[in-house]
Amino acid sequence: MTEIxxxxxxxxxIIGAFLNLAAAYGVVRLPDVYTRNHxxxxxxxxxxxxxxxxxxxFFYIEMNLFQSRLILTIVFIFLTxxxxxxLINRAAYNSGVKLWDKSVRDDxxxxxxxxxx
Amino acid sequence: xxxxxxxxxxxxxxxxxxxxxxxxxxxxxxxxxGLIIIFIFRRFFxxxxxxxxxxxxxxxxxxxxxxxxLSNIAVLKIxxxxxxxxxxxxxxxxxxxxxxxxIYILSCLITLTPGTLVMKVSNDQKTLYIxxxxxxxxxxxxxxxxxxxxxxxxxxxx
Numbered sequence: 001m002t003e004i005x006x007x008x009x010x011x012x013x014i015i016g017a018f019l020n021l022a023a024a025y026g027v028v029r030l031p032d033v034y035t036r037n038h039x040x041x042x043x044x045x046x047x048x049x050x051x052x053x054x055x056x057x058f059f060y061i062e063m064n065l066f067q068s069r070l071i072l073t074i075v076f077i078f079l080t081x082x083x084x085x086x087l088i089n090r091a092a093y094n095s096g097v098k099l100w101d102k103s104v105r106d107d108x109x110x111x112x113x114x115x116x117x
Numbered sequence: 118x119x120x121x122x123x124x125x126x127x128x129x130x131x132x133x134x135x136x137x138x139x140x141x142x143x144x145x146x147x148x149x150x151g152l153i154i155i156f157i158f159r160r161f162f163x164x165x166x167x168x169x170x171x172x173x174x175x176x177x178x179x180x181x182x183x184x185x186x187l188s189n190i191a192v193l194k195i196x197x198x199x200x201x202x203x204x205x206x207x208x209x210x211x212x213x214x215x216x217x218x219x220i221y222i223l224s225c226l227i228t229l230t231p232g233t234l235v236m237k238v239s240n241d242q243k244t245l246y247i248x249x250x251x252x253x254x255x256x257x258x259x260x261x262x263x264x265x266x267x268x269x270x271x272x273x274x275x
Contacts, residue, residue, distance in 0.1 A: 019189060026196035034248045035205055038234055039192055045229070046189045082228035086235050089248065093236055100205055 005061045009054050016050030019043045032100040033092045041085030049074050121167040125151040165275065173272040177222075180269060184230045184262075191231035195250060206252040207236060210245045210263060219270050220245075226266050233259060 026039025056070040125148060132147025133139050152168070159166045195203055214220060220242060224235040232250035239246070249259065 019193075022193050022196055026192065029196060029201075031201065032205075034234065034236075035203075035250060038232065038248075038250055039196055041234065042185075042188050042192050042229065043196075046185055079225075082225045082235075085228055086224065089234060089236050099207070 009057050012050050012054035016047045019047030033097050034089055037085050037089050041081055045081045118164055118167045118170055177269050188229055188231040203251040205250055207246055207248050210247055212245055222270055
């Protein structure tokens with residue numbers, strides 16, 4: 001039983017660390033603000049949540065401590081990280097950061113022009 | 118919905134007062150009895166029997182978790198692929214829901230779904246502008262997913 005729980009905890013930690021690493025790699029590699037934000041706001045959310053879940057399981061199984069703060073942190077991260085991603089994107093767009101050259105559509109720009117003229 | 122839950126709590130407390138014993142078990146039995154009574158009298162309330170709405174919330178939560186996992190796999194595929202050949206872009210999506218919290222939940226769900234990120238809610242709250250990672254690949258399926266989400270959120274608020 002402890003073997004199974006240990007392997008689950010180790011698996012969660014590895015997945016979480018890997019997702020965070022991939023998010024950092026994506027931030028370095030992707031071409032513009034908006035696509036970088038995709039990597040940063042999605043992969044890190046799940047990565048941190050996996051790490052927190054592993055911590056929770058470790059304390060619960062090994063030391064028999066029910067840490068409800070970790071569960072609350074998971075909920076708070078899920079509630080706030082999409083909003084922060086949205087706000088960074090919106091601020092970047094409003095201050096005129098250009099999309100990547102190979103972007104194919106920009107509906108927001110069209111409507112802005114129509115409103116302006 | 119809140120009124121029905123409050124009524125159910127009152128019934129559980131009255132049950133404990135009748136029994137004159139105040140254990141958690143008595144509260145639970147009283148709550149279940151109240152649930153049956155509210156189910157029998159459901160045609161006198163103007164909203165639905167509230168268990169249906171709780172089931173809809175649970176359904177939404179499960180879909181949410183599944184979408185988060187899928188979106189991470191999609192992002193990983195794009196980030197770790199050897200060539201950057203995606204076609205990002207911004208498209209407009211008309212929405213049919215009006216309340217503020219519904220739009221918040223929908224944009225959270227969209228942000229955490231594969232390859233999409235909400236850029237702006239239009240001023241009249243009828244359109245969402247969404248930045249997508251790979252437009253030709255996902256536009257059709259994305260619209261399907263959005264309609265699914267909208268239907269799920271309507272199920273909750275109906």
